[in-house]
Amino acid sequence: METKFNVPEISCGHCKETIETTVGSIESVESVTVDIDQKSVDVKSNGDLDLSLVSEMLDEQGYTVVQSS
Amino acid sequence: MNKVTQLSNQVKSINLDIDGMTCAACAARIERVLFKNEKILDVSVSFPLKSAIIDTAEENIDLEEIIKSVNKIGYKAKETSDEVSDKKIKFKILMPLTSLIMTLSLKYFFEAGFDTVAYVVGFFVVLFLGRNFHISAYKKIKYFDFNMDTLISLGSLSSLVVSILPSDLISSAGENKMFLDTGAFIISFLLIGKSVEDRVIEESVKTSESIKSRMPKTLIVNRNGESVEIPTKDVQPNDIFIVLAGEIIPVDGEIIQGNTTVDESLLTGESIPLTKEVGSKVVGGSINLQGSLEVEVKESYQKSAYNIIEDLIRNAQGTKPEIQKSLDKVTQFFVPTVLFISFSTFVYKYFIQDIVLIEALKNSIAVLVIACPCALGLATPIVLFKTATQSKIRGFLFKNFDILQKFGDINTMVFDKTGTLSSGIFKISKIEMPDQNVPEEKFLQWVASIENFSQHPIARSIVYQAEIREIPLLQARNIKEESGVGIEGIVEENYIKIEKNNSTKESSLKITINENIYIVYLEEESSVTTDFLGELKSEKNIIILSGDKEINVKRFANKHNIEEYHASKNPEEKLDFIKSKQETNPVIFIGDGINDSPSIKQADVGVTTSSSSQIAQVSGDILIHKGGLETLNNIFRLSKKSKHRIYQNLFLAFVYNTLMIPIAVVGLITPNLAALAMALSSISVVINSSRKL
Numbered sequence: 001m002e003t004k005f006n007v008p009e010i011s012c013g014h015c016k017e018t019i020e021t022t023v024g025s026i027e028s029v030e031s032v033t034v035d036i037d038q039k040s041v042d043v044k045s046n047g048d049l050d051l052s053l054v055s056e057m058l059d060e061q062g063y064t065v066v067q068s069s
Numbered sequence: 070m071n072k073v074t075q076l077s078n079q080v081k082s083i084n085l086d087i088d089g090m091t092c093a094a095c096a097a098r099i100e101r102v103l104f105k106n107e108k109i110l111d112v113s114v115s116f117p118l119k120s121a122i123i124d125t126a127e128e129n130i131d132l133e134e135i136i137k138s139v140n141k142i143g144y145k146a147k148e149t150s151d152e153v154s155d156k157k158i159k160f161k162i163l164m165p166l167t168s169l170i171m172t173l174s175l176k177y178f179f180e181a182g183f184d185t186v187a188y189v190v191g192f193f194v195v196l197f198l199g200r201n202f203h204i205s206a207y208k209k210i211k212y213f214d215f216n217m218d219t220l221i222s223l224g225s226l227s228s229l230v231v232s233i234l235p236s237d238l239i240s241s242a243g244e245n246k247m248f249l250d251t252g253a254f255i256i257s258f259l260l261i262g263k264s265v266e267d268r269v270i271e272e273s274v275k276t277s278e279s280i281k282s283r284m285p286k287t288l289i290v291n292r293n294g295e296s297v298e299i300p301t302k303d304v305q306p307n308d309i310f311i312v313l314a315g316e317i318i319p320v321d322g323e324i325i326q327g328n329t330t331v332d333e334s335l336l337t338g339e340s341i342p343l344t345k346e347v348g349s350k351v352v353g354g355s356i357n358l359q360g361s362l363e364v365e366v367k368e369s370y371q372k373s374a375y376n377i378i379e380d381l382i383r384n385a386q387g388t389k390p391e392i393q394k395s396l397d398k399v400t401q402f403f404v405p406t407v408l409f410i411s412f413s414t415f416v417y418k419y420f421i422q423d424i425v426l427i428e429a430l431k432n433s434i435a436v437l438v439i440a441c442p443c444a445l446g447l448a449t450p451i452v453l454f455k456t457a458t459q460s461k462i463r464g465f466l467f468k469n470f471d472i473l474q475k476f477g478d479i480n481t482m483v484f485d486k487t488g489t490l491s492s493g494i495f496k497i498s499k500i501e502m503p504d505q506n507v508p509e510e511k512f513l514q515w516v517a518s519i520e521n522f523s524q525h526p527i528a529r530s531i532v533y534q535a536e537i538r539e540i541p542l543l544q545a546r547n548i549k550e551e552s553g554v555g556i557e558g559i560v561e562e563n564y565i566k567i568e569k570n571n572s573t574k575e576s577s578l579k580i581t582i583n584e585n586i587y588i589v590y591l592e593e594e595s596s597v598t599t600d601f602l603g604e605l606k607s608e609k610n611i612i613i614l615s616g617d618k619e620i621n622v623k624r625f626a627n628k629h630n631i632e633e634y635h636a637s638k639n640p641e642e643k644l645d646f647i648k649s650k651q652e653t654n655p656v657i658f659i660g661d662g663i664n665d666s667p668s669i670k671q672a673d674v675g676v677t678t679s680s681s682s683q684i685a686q687v688s689g690d691i692l693i694h695k696g697g698l699e700t701l702n703n704i705f706r707l708s709k710k711s712k713h714r715i716y717q718n719l720f721l722a723f724v725y726n727t728l729m730i731p732i733a734v735v736g737l738i739t740p741n742l743a744a745l746a747m748a749l750s751s752i753s754v755v756i757n758s759s760r761k762l
Contacts, residue, residue: 009097
C-alpha cells in the first residue's frame, strides 16, 4: 500500500537522504521517495504502515510528520 | 533562596563545533533535536559559523550524550573551548600558508635532485591538506551527484596521477614531474580562498548574535506563593516575576505593580523610551529603565514577541530562495557538462590536433579547474543572512526571502485606512456653537470629563485633546453610557449628553449641554505625510480599501491625491476586492494585521503594521515594527539591494567562470593560473556579499 505525508522541514538533499534511509529501515517498507520541492514523502509498503512509528523515528531525527489531506 | 542563587550562577554555555551541515535547515534540525534534552535551557546553532552554543543549568551535563545525539542525525560535533578555538583560528591561517610554501618549494626540490622529497611533500599537500575536497566529492559521487568539490578533487588528483606516470610514456624530458605542483597549486589556492571566506562570514555573522546573549536564560517566579527559579522558556501564564531597574525584562507580561519607562531597542530598534504603568503590557527583551516592576505572565514563552521575532528571522535565513533552488539545478548539469568539455578537449587536442600528450593533459585539467563554480554556492547565503538581520534593524521582519523579492516587483498596493494610513485619533475640526455658549476651553473640559468614562476611539481622542491642551478633568456623576449611541452625565451641575450625530455626512458629535445643542466636527489624523504617499504614488498604483464611511475616506483620499478608493467595506468585501484585483495583477495589502487578516493572507504579499506587543496575534508576510508606513521605503530599498547583490554575485561567480572556459580550452591558461582565478572569484563573491547592504 502507498502512504503519503508531508515533512515541512525538508529543504535539501541532506534531508532527503536522511528521511529515505530512516523510513527505509522499517521492515515492511519497500520504497521511499522524498520530493524536496513538495516537501512530501511517498512510502510504498507491504501491509499497513505504522505512521506513529514513522513519526517517532523522524522526530528523533528532528523532523515532524504532517498528514497530507 | 540559597539554592536559587546557586542555580543562577550555574547557567553555563557549551560551545560545539559542528561539521557536515549543508544548509540552514540542517542548523534548525540540530536545534530541534538538542532542544528535546531537558537539561538544555537554550540552544543556537549557526550554519555559517559551523558551531552551536548550548546553555545549561546542570552542573554535570553529559556532554558525550549531547555530542552523540548530534552525531546520530548525521553530523559531527566536538567541543570547542576558548583555547581550542584560538588554536583553530591560527590553524586556519597557517594551513593554507603551509600548503602554499610547500607547493612553491617543490620546484627547488626537483632542481636539487631530491625527487623523492618533492613527491612526499606534493602528495601530502594534495591528499592530506586537501582531503576535505576529496571526501566531499566522494560522498556525492556515491549518489551519482556532483558538486564543486568534484571538479577540484578530480583536477588535483588527475594531476597527481599524471606526475607519477613513467615519464617516457608521456614526454621524453620527464616534464610530467611538474604536474605535481599543478595539483598542489590547485589545493593551495582553494585553501586560501576558503580561509578568507570563513573569516568574512564569521565577521558578518558575529554581530547579529549579540542580542541573544543578553537575554536572561532563567528567572525567579512566584508560583502559588513560592519563589522558584525556572528556565525562561518554561514560564507559564499566571507566573509573577520582579524586574529591577536596569534589568532586561525576560518575557512578555502585564504590569501588576509599579510604573516605569522601558527601552525596546534591543527587540525592535526603537530607542525612544515608552511609559508603562499598571495594566500595560511589556515585552521580553526590553530594558526596564526606572522603577522595580511586578509582572504577570499571560502567555507561554512560545507566544512571546522575542521568541516569535527570533523564529521569524531564523526561518527567513533558513529558507532556500527560489533563485538558489534553480542554481542548484544548474550546478547539477553544469558539473557533468564541464567534465565532458574537459574530456573532449583532451581527445581533440591529443588525437585530432596531435599535440604532445602533456600539453593536452594540461589543457583539459585547466578546463576542469577554471570551470568549477565554487563561488556559486556562496552567492546567496551570506546576502540572505545579512538581509534578515538588517531588516530587523531597519524596522521590519519578513517571513521568507522570496516574499521580500516579490514585494519589490509588485506594483499594486492596497492600503487599509483606519489604523494604517490614519492614526485612529480624531481632531476637532470645527464646533458649531449655539447662541448662548460657553467658552471653548470650558466646553472641552466638561465634554472630556464625561468622555473620560468611555472607551470609544472618539471619546479617547477628545480626552486626549484636553490632555494636550493641559485642561484638567472634573468630577462627573450620574454617568450613563449606551453602547453605539452615546454617553451622558453631570459635571459642575450641568447636564451633558454626547451622541453620535447622524444628520451630517462627516463624522460629528451632537452634544447637548442644558438644552443647548453643539455640533462638533471631527477629522481623523493621518499617520503618513502627503509627500510620502506622493513619492510612493510615482512608482506604484495606490488604492485605499476601507471600512470607514464614504465621506471620511473621500476626504482622506482627496487630501493625499489618491484617485482610487473604496469605502464602507467589511472584511469579507475587502477579501473579495483583493481576489478580483489579483485576477489581473499581483497585490500587496497593507493593514493593521488584526481586523484585516483574511485580506492580508489572500494578498500576494501581506504587510502589517503593529506594535511588537501584538506581534503574536498578527498574520502577514512582512511585519513593520518600527517607523510606521515610512518603513515601506526601507523594505523596497532592502528588497532591491539584496536582489542586486545576489545578481552581482552570480555574475562574479558564474559568467566569469563560463567566459574563462573557452580560453582554457584553447590552451591559454595554465592549470596553476586557473586555480588562482578560481580562488579569486570565490573571494570576490564573499567580499561583495559582506559589503554593507
